[in-house]
Amino acid sequence: MLFTIGIGLFVFLMLILTVVASAVLTRDWFGARVARQQTVVLLSAAIGMALITLALYLILPAAWRAWVWLAFRLGFVCVGVALMVRAVIRRRRAGAVLLDLGPMPGSQFILITGGIALVLTLPVVFLTMTEVDNSSANTWAEGLFRIAFCVFLLFFGTGRGQIREAGIFYQHFIPWHKIQAYQWEQDRPTTLTLNVQTWWPAGRERHLSIPMHDRDTVNAILARRVAPLESFGIRKPA
Numbered sequence: 001m002l003f004t005i006g007i008g009l010f011v012f013l014m015l016i017l018t019v020v021a022s023a024v025l026t027r028d029w030f031g032a033r034v035a036r037q038q039t040v041v042l043l044s045a046a047i048g049m050a051l052i053t054l055a056l057y058l059i060l061p062a063a064w065r066a067w068v069w070l071a072f073r074l075g076f077v078c079v080g081v082a083l084m085v086r087a088v089i090r091r092r093r094a095g096a097v098l099l100d101l102g103p104m105p106g107s108q109f110i111l112i113t114g115g116i117a118l119v120l121t122l123p124v125v126f127l128t129m130t131e132v133d134n135s136s137a138n139t140w141a142e143g144l145f146r147i148a149f150c151v152f153l154l155f156f157g158t159g160r161g162q163i164r165e166a167g168i169f170y171q172h173f174i175p176w177h178k179i180q181a182y183q184w185e186q187d188r189p190t191t192l193t194l195n196v197q198t199w200w201p202a203g204r205e206r207h208l209s210i211p212m213h214d215r216d217t218v219n220a221i222l223a224r225r226v227a228p229l230e231s232f233g234i235r236k237p238a
Contacts, residue, residue, distance in 0.1 A: 015046050015050075018042075018046075019039060019042055019043060019046070022038065022039065022042055023035050023038070023039045025105075025106065026038045026039070029105040029106070029191075029209050030105075030185070030188060030191045030207045030209060031185045031187045031188030031191050032187055032188075033185060033187060034185065034188075034191060034193075034207050037205070041202045044202075056068060066138060069138075070138055070141050073141045073142065073144070073145035074141055074144070074145075076145060076148065076149075077144050077145060077148045080148050080149075080151075080152045081148075084152070084155050087155075087159075087172065087173070090169075090173045091169065091173070093166070094164035094165065094166040094167060094169065094173065095164050095165025095166045096164065096165050097162050097163070097164055098163045098164060098165060098221055099162070099163040099214060099217055099218065099221065100160060100161075100162050101160065101161030101162060101163070101170070101208070101210060101211065101214060102160060102161065102211065103159075103160055103161075104159060104160065104161050104170065104171065104209070105209050107157050107158070107159065108157075110153050110156065110157035111153075111154060111157035111158065113153060113157075114150050114151075114152075114153030114154040114157055115154065117149070117150045117153065118147070118150035118151070118154065121146045121147060121150055122147070124146075125142075125143040125146055125147060128142075128143065129143050156171070159171065161208060161209075163218065163221055167179075168194075168208070170206065170208045174194065174196060174206060176225050176226070178196050178197045178198070179194050179195070179196055179197075179225070179226045180195045180196065180197055180226075181194075181195040181226065182194050182195065182222055182226050184215075185207075189212070189215070190209060190210050190211065190212055190215065191207055191208070191209060191210070192207070192208040192209075192210050192218065193205055193206070193207050193208075194206045194207075194208070194226075
């Protein structure tokens with residue numbers, strides 16, 4: 001019981017540090033308004049996941065918990081592989097590059113983190129899997145989960161922001177027909193906010209960090225494909 005409480009406190013402290021670090025970095029990259037918005041979304045998601053995890057821990061019998069954790073790890077690997085394959089296919093089909101925006105904010109940090117994590121993870125996973133007593137489904141799932149997480153960091157850390165003939169690549173692909181309007185943030189002239197048509201309320205605003213020397217080119221491209229925010233009668237956020 002004390003061990004479980006200790007793990008819970010450690011996860012809680014890591015969550016607080018993650019939220020604080022995310023808020024500071026987002027404010028530096030995209031401005032204060034975006035940082036406040038992203039912090040609310042991150043906190044809501046974290047609290048929701050914590051409540052679901054606690055509910056499962058209290059409801060499920062001890063024998064089922066291991067199977068649920070096994071299913072989660074395998075599901076994470078499958079979803080991650082599917083996302084990477086989809087990103088590669090979409091990038092191939094998105095047409096010529098109209099403007100390369102360079103590496104996305106934080107990509108260097110993500111690459112370094114993913115590289116260090118992979119170097120530290122591979123020997124541990126190899127030694128664990130080669131032990132006879134640990135050759136179980138849970139052991140293999142744990143190893144795949146750790147390696148996959150590192151590979152995902154490296155994959156998405158190498159991504160570049162690009163404006164293509166079919167849409168915009170920025171963390172993921174946004175086709176032109178889903179971009180309803182756009183605006184530049186008042187407190188950060190290099191932050192472009194896109195109003196995107198999506199079923200997920202928290203994803204209706206997408207934020208891009210645009211180099212200052214590319215702003216005029218981006219404006220010219222958007223003017224031909226997307227209406228500015230004011231034409232939709234939407235008031236700019238303060």
